[in-house]
Amino acid sequence: MSGKFMPKTPVQLDPPKDDPISKEELKKCDGVQSDKIFIGIKGTVFDVSLNQNAYGVGKGYHALVGRDASRALGKSSLKPVDTDYAVSADYSVLNEKELKVLDDWFTFFSNRYNVVGKVVD
Numbered sequence: 282m283s284g285k286f287m288p289k290t291p292v293q294l295d296p297p298k299d300d301p302i303s304k305e306e307l308k309k310c311d312g313v314q315s316d317k318i319f320i321g322i323k324g325t326v327f328d329v330s331l332n333q334n335a336y337g338v339g340k341g342y343h344a345l346v347g348r349d350a351s352r353a354l355g356k357s358s359l360k361p362v363d364t365d366y367a368v369s370a371d372y373s374v375l376n377e378k379e380l381k382v383l384d385d386w387f388t389f390f391s392n393r394y395n396v397v398g399k400v401v402d
């Protein structure tokens with residue numbers, strides 16, 4: 282396994298799931314409409330429900346949940362212009378450096394959170 286971005290305490294992860302998850306379904310997994318909190322990165326959906334401190338209602342990174350947050354993560358942005366549902370999944374606007382940041386976030390999430398499926402339209 283990659284040594285990059287490993288959590289301080291090892292996380293026991295489940296085998297990754299490949300279930301199709303619609304954008305509509307993903308949107309409901311925001312810790313409000315559901316207890317579940319999901320974040321997509323490049324179409325892969327991670328279950329971050331256990332990290333309420335970061336992603337729960339009113340917490341710093343709540344703007345990233347219930348959507349594919351690739352654009353915001355790549356741009357290190359929590360601004361609505363990057364987190365809005367209409368644009369958040371589209372990372373075609375990222376430059377090379379931002380794409381690298383996005384891939385690093387993918388690694389970070391892969392090391393910590395279970396993959397619960399893939400976003401489908």
Ligand code: HEM
Pocket residue numbers: 329332335342353354356357358359
């Ligand atoms: C002043 C600016 C910021 C500070 C001081 C800050 C600080 C931190 C700290 C201390 C952590 C915890 C690291 C750890 O658990 O090892 C963290 C995690 C994180 N930050 Fe930031 N951050 C800032 C801005 C941002 C921005 C703009 C984004 C937008 C993408 C962002 C996204 C994240 C994410 C996704 C995590 C991972 C949370 C997790 O799942 O554990 N941060 N940040």
